[in-house]
Amino acid sequence: MSVVAVQLGQCGNQIGYELFDVIGSDLHNTSGLYSNRENESYQTACKERFFSKEASGVPVAQAVLVDMEPKVISQTLSMAERSGRWKYDHLSQFSQKQGSGNNWANGYCVHGPKHKEAIMDLVQREVEKCDRLSGFLTTMSLAGGTGSGLGTYVTQCLREYYPNSFLLNQVIWPYGTGEVIVQNYNSILTLSHLYQSSDALLVHENDTIHKICAQLMNIKQISFRDINKVLAHQVGSVFQPTYSTEGASCYSRNPLGDFMVSLVPHVEFKILGLCNIPQMSENSLAYSSFTWPGLLKHLRQMLIANAKMEEGINWQVRSPSSRIPGAAKVSVIKKLNFNTSLANLVVLRGKDVHTARVDAFKDPRLYTSWLTPNDAFSIWTTPRVFNKYEKSATLVSNSQFLLKPLDNIVGKAWNMFASKAYVHQYTKFGIEEEDFLNSFTALEQVISIYSSL
Amino acid sequence: MLEYLGYKNTYVGQCGNQIGCRFWDLALREHAAVNKKGVYDEALSSFFRNVDTRVDVNDGTNVQRRKICSLKARAVLIDMEESVVNEILQGPLKDLFDSKQLITDVSGSGNNWAVGHKVYGGQYREQIVEKLRRAAEQCDCLQCFFVIHSMGGGTGSGLGTFVLNTLEEEFPEVYRFVTSVYPSAEDDVITSPYNSVLAMKELTEHADCVLPIENQALVEIVNKIYHMTNSGNARIGVKQKSLVSSSKGCVKETEKPFDTMNNIVATLLLHLTSSARFEGSLNMDLNEISMNLVPFPQLHYLTSSLTPLYSLADVSVPSRRLDQMFSDAFSKDYQLIQADPKHNLYLACALLVRGNVQVSDLRRNIERLKPSLHFVSWNQDAWKTGLCSVPPVGHSHSLLALANNTCVKPTFMELRDRFSKLYKKKAHLHHYLHVNGMEQSCFTEALSSLASLIEEYDQLDATKGMSISDPPRLNVAV
Numbered sequence: 001m002s003v004v005a006v007q008l009g010q011c012g013n014q015i016g017y018e019l020f021d022v023i024g025s026d027l028h029n030t031s032g033l034y035s036n037r038e039n040e041s042y043q044t045a046c047k048e049r050f051f052s053k054e055a056s057g058v059p060v061a062q063a064v065l066v067d068m069e070p071k072v073i074s075q076t077l078s079m080a081e082r083s084g085r086w087k088y089d090h091l092s093q094f095s096q097k098q099g100s101g102n103n104w105a106n107g108y109c110v111h112g113p114k115h116k117e118a119i120m121d122l123v124q125r126e127v128e129k130c131d132r133l134s135g136f137l138t139t140m141s142l143a144g145g146t147g148s149g150l151g152t153y154v155t156q157c158l159r160e161y162y163p164n165s166f167l168l169n170q171v172i173w174p175y176g177t178g179e180v181i182v183q184n185y186n187s188i189l190t191l192s193h194l195y196q197s198s199d200a201l202l203v204h205e206n207d208t209i210h211k212i213c214a215q216l217m218n219i220k221q222i223s224f225r226d227i228n229k230v231l232a233h234q235v236g237s238v239f240q241p242t243y244s245t246e247g248a249s250c251y252s253r254n255p256l257g258d259f260m261v262s263l264v265p266h267v268e269f270k271i272l273g274l275c276n277i278p279q280m281s282e283n284s285l286a287y288s289s290f291t292w293p294g295l296l297k298h299l300r301q302m303l304i305a306n307a308k309m310e311e312g313i314n315w316q317v318r319s320p321s322s323r324i325p326g327a328a329k330v331s332v333i334k335k336l337n338f339n340t341s342l343a344n345l346v347v348l349r350g351k352d353v354h355t356a357r358v359d360a361f362k363d364p365r366l367y368t369s370w371l372t373p374n375d376a377f378s379i380w381t382t383p384r385v386f387n388k389y390e391k392s393a394t395l396v397s398n399s400q401f402l403l404k405p406l407d408n409i410v411g412k413a414w415n416m417f418a419s420k421a422y423v424h425q426y427t428k429f430g431i432e433e434e435d436f437l438n439s440f441t442a443l444e445q446v447i448s449i450y451s452s453l
Numbered sequence: 454m455l456e457y458l459g460y461k462n463t464y465v466g467q468c469g470n471q472i473g474c475r476f477w478d479l480a481l482r483e484h485a486a487v488n489k490k491g492v493y494d495e496a497l498s499s500f501f502r503n504v505d506t507r508v509d510v511n512d513g514t515n516v517q518r519r520k521i522c523s524l525k526a527r528a529v530l531i532d533m534e535e536s537v538v539n540e541i542l543q544g545p546l547k548d549l550f551d552s553k554q555l556i557t558d559v560s561g562s563g564n565n566w567a568v569g570h571k572v573y574g575g576q577y578r579e580q581i582v583e584k585l586r587r588a589a590e591q592c593d594c595l596q597c598f599f600v601i602h603s604m605g606g607g608t609g610s611g612l613g614t615f616v617l618n619t620l621e622e623e624f625p626e627v628y629r630f631v632t633s634v635y636p637s638a639e640d641d642v643i644t645s646p647y648n649s650v651l652a653m654k655e656l657t658e659h660a661d662c663v664l665p666i667e668n669q670a671l672v673e674i675v676n677k678i679y680h681m682t683n684s685g686n687a688r689i690g691v692k693q694k695s696l697v698s699s700s701k702g703c704v705k706e707t708e709k710p711f712d713t714m715n716n717i718v719a720t721l722l723l724h725l726t727s728s729a730r731f732e733g734s735l736n737m738d739l740n741e742i743s744m745n746l747v748p749f750p751q752l753h754y755l756t757s758s759l760t761p762l763y764s765l766a767d768v769s770v771p772s773r774r775l776d777q778m779f780s781d782a783f784s785k786d787y788q789l790i791q792a793d794p795k796h797n798l799y800l801a802c803a804l805l806v807r808g809n810v811q812v813s814d815l816r817r818n819i820e821r822l823k824p825s826l827h828f829v830s831w832n833q834d835a836w837k838t839g840l841c842s843v844p845p846v847g848h849s850h851s852l853l854a855l856a857n858n859t860c861v862k863p864t865f866m867e868l869r870d871r872f873s874k875l876y877k878k879k880a881h882l883h884h885y886l887h888v889n890g891m892e893q894s895c896f897t898e899a900l901s902s903l904a905s906l907i908e909e910y911d912q913l914d915a916t917k918g919m920s921i922s923d924p925p926r927l928n929v930a931v
Contacts, residue, residue: 097594101740177834178819181745222813224734415831418924421748444929
């Protein structure tokens, strides 16, 4: 079954490109650590998920590119063409001449309805190329206007047109400061609406990935390209083919379905985050070796201490020794900074993967009281290596990890809203103060239910 | 095929046209440096039409990616006397304009806002609308009007703000950016306080963004550049053609005294539009500027600063020097109005960077500079950034900082004082009042409009340094 990617806005298109590029180059990866048969079925599964065939033999990405200004898309198309490994269908793009001006309302109320038909036609065209549709993977930033506003609108249309398909929104969480001044407004409007339409939100935080680039990848002058590459690597390591049940004889054919079943056990909890190890520059990689117990021990601590990268993990955080009911539990957990999960998925790729033991992730103390570890934990594996890493482990988590950033963004937007700053820029395009209030309410609710895990 | 944006520039009055002339000169130079093949590309199409003069093509049919035939500026030039426009038409840039883009008269506005706004406005309205419409139809997607004018004289302030109002009536959807040159205190036009205050009311009500520029600030920047380049310090070795103010390499051979100052303003406009014309890793459209920098409708006056003013001889840029560029942009010596943003309150700030600068450079500098700046309590992270990969000619990188800062207030207060001094004595009032449609109430309304603007800044200033507790958050029942 296939996934159709929908790339929205400058950020969505740049990241979408890097994601296909990672997948495309992994497809042609030839380090000989697995059998030929394994490799062939991996490649077949990968192509089925993300690419359609073309007479020339070059895989064509199953993607729709949407932006309100032309420069980024034209650059993206030609970069893919030049890679030689894969390309975009040049007919699957939609662009206009003038951007949304960082205004969610402009994207949602003006550009969305105006271009709905054209965009949904492109989507349908891509869908018809698939033998069977697993669902949609959209990529958009929360900060800007096109990705956030138009992206929200397109997500709602996807839900309306394809009610039975899975819908995963990748959202890029803006830097705490320094990108777009109205980013907190745009973010709360997007998040509250997506929470209604989407099956799950996979959140990538710019600040976290920036840190990974600086501290783990050792990049001196970090560009958006560097950040997007790291992000694409993380996402690729989840969605490349895996065996999703123990002893399965073929690669999972419904990546988005398996993903939702594993990670979204309750409809009110749909915020997902991901982290992976190892993550390092190619130079250091040549001198490093890893063991599964070592990697998994670190990954577990990253989960419970809510560390999004391997460096600077707080090893003081321990799982609560016993379950203390009620209020006492909350305060103890707060003190320990313990990150409680609803559901976790671990993806392991590489050599001797059958020897890896993940029992530490099945500890009931990691999870909320109303789910058993059996329901809350899933593992996907493959012996095939991913992107030059002999062994790699990725964790996707539905947990309290986003509470602080979410609380922060809602708080900042609320302060701004209290002084009515910038509100006129939004009402000009057709949303009301009431809409802001609804968004605030919806997100306070999300904060509150995640806090009570 | 992708299509292009269009900008329309409108110059009103002598000052506006002189700046405009410098702008087209520099814009041609910038595109010539980037576009070596002489192809009419998207970047070029933002400001220029490509017209084949051999065939009488009707407009609006600019084919993309053609060879450049004859470039026409997307502009309308308006002046109520002929000398400056005539000079342009006889100069090397004459081919950029045709008669359909010009509106002139012979008698001038006599430094009287009322003559420009009421007399000439009424008289030329139809012509203005027609020429604006025509120029607008030649754009595929009209994004923005730039109006460039001065505040002190009669034509720029009076007719300029009339044009602004006309734009709002005729093209309500299109953004209106105004570059206004404010007179200095020792202005030789005695009625300049009247003209400026009358014009201010129109700017406050009808513009989306105003970039105030002060003559005196430009003079000081020019002196500073002169001092740096002529200090005889051989070690520094300023690179040729790298001055912000330089005309070298331009079509014009001899520089006139105002050229240097006008070049600075023209460069400001080039930087402002660079991200929309050229590609970059973080694009910034013009409509994003008012979206991010204008929290309340009236407070749309943005101070600007350009750095570096010149680039030093060596091409490789140590990060120290890159950081200096960011520091300078916040110093009062580099502001295009006489103001000190560092000691006043920021509502919002935008950094438009060109050249080889990455997001990590931006973040490092924002973190470094932030502690020394005061931001309004509800907008502590008020930074907007843009990265355009094409640097200006002769530089490896450049920065345009735009700030919505209460430091504009003193300029407005001084203007009000000078206005009041004249108005108390009713000096020169009769010159205005005998113009049809001009009433005493025009003066009182303009003055109270300015007063309420100043009052808004006062209220914000009052919050500076106060510790303001966050408003209580919404309570939700789970």
